[in-house]
Every structure is written in C-alpha cells, then in structure tokens.
Amino acid sequence: MSDHIKLFIPGPVEVRRPILEAQAQWMIGHRGKPFETLFARIQPKLRQVFFTQSRVFISTSSGTGLWEAAARNCVSDDPAGGVLAAVCGAFSERWADVFERNGKATTWLRVPEGQAIKPEMVREALLARAAEPNKRPFEAIAIVHNETSCGVMNPLAEIVSVVKALSPQTLILVDAVSSLGGVKIDFDVLGLDVLLTSSQKCFGLPPGLAFAAVSDRALAKAATVKNRGYYFDFVELEKFLQKNHTPATPAISLMFALDRQLDDMLAEGLEGRFARHARMAQRVREWARRQFALFAEPGYESDTVTCVANTRNIDVGALNAFLAARGMHISDGYGALKGKTFRIAHMADTTEEEIQTLLDAIDAFLAQAG
Numbered sequence: 001m002s003d004h005i006k007l008f009i010p011g012p013v014e015v016r017r018p019i020l021e022a023q024a025q026w027m028i029g030h031r032g033k034p035f036e037t038l039f040a041r042i043q044p045k046l047r048q049v050f051f052t053q054s055r056v057f058i059s060t061s062s063g064t065g066l067w068e069a070a071a072r073n074c075v076s077d078d079p080a081g082g083v084l085a086a087v088c089g090a091f092s093e094r095w096a097d098v099f100e101r102n103g104k105a106t107t108w109l110r111v112p113e114g115q116a117i118k119p120e121m122v123r124e125a126l127l128a129r130a131a132e133p134n135k136r137p138f139e140a141i142a143i144v145h146n147e148t149s150c151g152v153m154n155p156l157a158e159i160v161s162v163v164k165a166l167s168p169q170t171l172i173l174v175d176a177v178s179s180l181g182g183v184k185i186d187f188d189v190l191g192l193d194v195l196l197t198s199s200q201k202c203f204g205l206p207p208g209l210a211f212a213a214v215s216d217r218a219l220a221k222a223a224t225v226k227n228r229g230y231y232f233d234f235v236e237l238e239k240f241l242q243k244n245h246t247p248a249t250p251a252i253s254l255m256f257a258l259d260r261q262l263d264d265m266l267a268e269g270l271e272g273r274f275a276r277h278a279r280m281a282q283r284v285r286e287w288a289r290r291q292f293a294l295f296a297e298p299g300y301e302s303d304t305v306t307c308v309a310n311t312r313n314i315d316v317g318a319l320n321a322f323l324a325a326r327g328m329h330i331s332d333g334y335g336a337l338k339g340k341t342f343r344i345a346h347m348a349d350t351t352e353e354e355i356q357t358l359l360d361a362i363d364a365f366l367a368q369a370g
C-alpha cells in the first residue's frame with residue numbers, strides 16, 4: 001500500500017520522490033553565478049526535449065500564462081488581421097477566450113467536443129479568409145495539440161503543412177501542455193513559432209513552471225506588436241535569457257527539480273519515453289474498448305490521456321472512493337462531460353505496471369458493482 005494517493009489525472013501528475021527532494025536545496029540568488037550556471041545547464045536539455053536549436057523560455061507561471069504570452073506577443077490589435085483559433089474542447093476554447101480578452105480579432109474554427117481538427121477544415125478557413133475583402137491573412141493560428149478535456153490528439157503535422165502552403169506568413173502557436181515530453185513534437189522540423197507546455201503534466205514536475213520554445217520569426221513579430229505587457233513580454237524574456245537570467249524572480253526550487261528531471265528524461269531516452277507513452281495509451285484504450293468505449297473520434301485518440309465514455313453509467317465518485325482506498329485517483333469528465341466520461345492520464349513517469357494495477361482495480365470495482 002502506497003503512503004500517498006497516486007494521481008492518474010491529467011495534471012498535476014504523480015511526482016517521483018527524487019524530484020520532490022531535488023526542490024529541497026538551499027536558496028541561491030537569481031542574479032548570481034550559481035543561478036546563471038543552473039540556467040545555462042537547463043537550456044540545452046530543454047532544447048532537446050523541444051527538438052529545437054531555438055530558445056526555450058522558462059516562465060514562473062502555469063501554462064495559462066504562456067497562452068497570454070502567445071496572444072500578447074504574436075497578434076497585433078489590427079482587426080483586419082487576428083488569430084484563427086482551432087477549438088475542439090474546453091482548453092482550446094479557453095485559449096480562444098484568452099485571445100479575445102486581450103483584444104485580438106479571433107476567428108473560431110470549432111468542431112464538436114470529441115472530434116479532431118482536420119487539415120481540410122484549416123484549409124477552408126484559410127481560403128475563406130483570403131476571399132474576404134478588407135482582411136489580411138491571419139497573423140497566427142492557435143492549435144491545442146492534445147485536447148485534455150476529451151482525449152483528442154489533433155493531427156498537428158498535417159495541419160501545419162496546410163498553413164505553410166496556404167498562409168506561410170501566419171505564425172503557428174501550439175499548446176502542447178498535456179503532450180510535450182510524452183509525444184514527439186519536433187519544433188524545428190515542423191517549423192513552429194510558439195510551442196508551450198506546463199511543468200505538471202508530461203514533464204512529471206510539480207506545478208509552477210511553464211516552458212515555451214519561440215522562433216526568431218515570432219520574436220521579430222513581437223518586437224512590432226504594441227501592448228505586450230511586461231511579465232510575459234518575449235522581447236524582455238529574450239534579453240534576460242541571453243544573460244542566463246529571468247526578468248523577475250523565478251521559482252528557483254522548481255528549477256532545481258527541472259534540472260534533475262531533464263537529466264532523468266534524457267537518460268530514459270526521449271524516443272524510449274515516447275514509446276512508453278504509446279504503450280501505456282494502447283493498454284488503456286484496449287481496456288476501455290473492452291469495458292466501456294472511447295470518447296475520442298477513432299484515429300485521433302490521445303497518447304497521454306484517455307477519455308472513457310461512461311457507457312455503463314457507473315458512479316465515477318464511487319469509483320474514485322474505491323480507488324482512494326487503494327492509493328489511486330483518476331479524473332472525472334471535464335465540465336459538461338462530468339459523469340458522462342472519466343479520464344485516465346498515462347503521462348510523465350507513470351509505468352506500465354502502475355497502469356495495469358489501476359486497470360485491475362477498476363475491474364475489481366466493476367465486478368463488485370455488478
């Protein structure tokens with residue numbers, strides 16, 4: 001029996017003991033040499049995980065902060081330009097809302113929850129824009145790679161190809177909060193402009209940090225955009241990054257943990273890590289198809305979180321109470337999907353054995369529930 005409740009929810013995830021302990025180091029000043037050394041040591045490792053030669057900003061915020069950063073830095077206030085926001089669930093909807101609340105002209109490309117954004121839909125939206133008088137090409141497109149609310153993984157590479165072909169000047173902003181570090185996303189090969197994630201999902205860290213790879217092109221655009229604010233200003237972040245600093249005091253303890261976790265991720269091997277995620281996903285999907293059904297559109301199921309359609313109408317609260325007695329916890333459906341679905345995260349440092357133990361426990365619950 002575990003000494004704590006192991007989280008199988010899509011963030012925050014279970015954090016391994018050595019990572020928790022890595023945080024418990026004496027403080028260092030963020031303007032001194034030891035911090036610069038730490039920051040410089042982290043950078044090349046982060047770039048490997050993002051598959052980029054470009055910069056990766058470290059933000060002391062959750063991923064939501066970098067949503068705001070992308071909105072404020074990459075899209076101007078020009079109503080003739082704006083952003084195309086691809087929406088397929090609760091998180092992508094919220095990011096679209098972030099653009100709107102920052103006063104950016106936002107065009108929604110929306111599919112019903114559970115379905116994926118298809119490249120043809122993006123093509124249509126880009127062609128429609130090109131035909132509109134008094135409009136410019138979209139300044140940016142915002143895509144959530146892995147829609148955590150419904151377990152859908154969007155075909156990013158295919159979507160990116162369409163944008164590059166039809167609207168090459170449009171910046172490509174990608175939220176990979178619940179997939180980066182568990183699924184390969186090659187920033188440089190795809191030619192992305194902003195790729196952002198949070199610490200508490202596939203990175204297997206506590207919450208509190210967020211990371212964003214940012215292209216030269218996005219940085220150049222930011223320099224032309226007014227009202228970027230201060231805390232998330234890419235131009236400012238870049239100026240400090242050049243000196244291995246951050247503009248404000250960062251979450252230093254979390255950076256100790258990040259430094260250690262990046263070593264462990266690279267020691268596992270990124271390809272090995274991605275393969276483990278794929279195997280865990282396959283195991284959960286096979287189980288879910290046998291016992292329930294999958295909520296995601298076939299062919300677009302996430303490799304990091306499975307959204308199970310609650311076809312047996314089980315009481316998810318009762319299931320979680322049963323699991324809690326066994327030291328485990330899963331996630332109910334998100335928002336309107338509460339009760340209709342439940343979600344099992346298989347991300348970060350979770351092992352196949354742990355996943356099997358969880359599935360066996362759910363089977364035991366189903367057997368006693370009859």
Ligand SMILES: *Cc1c(COP(=O)(O)O)cnc(C)c1O
Nearest residue numbers: 062063064091146148177178198
């Ligand atoms: C969790 C999540 C977010 C929000 O990230 P925070 O770190 O909680 O701010 C955004 N997008 C997706 C896809 C997520 O799963």
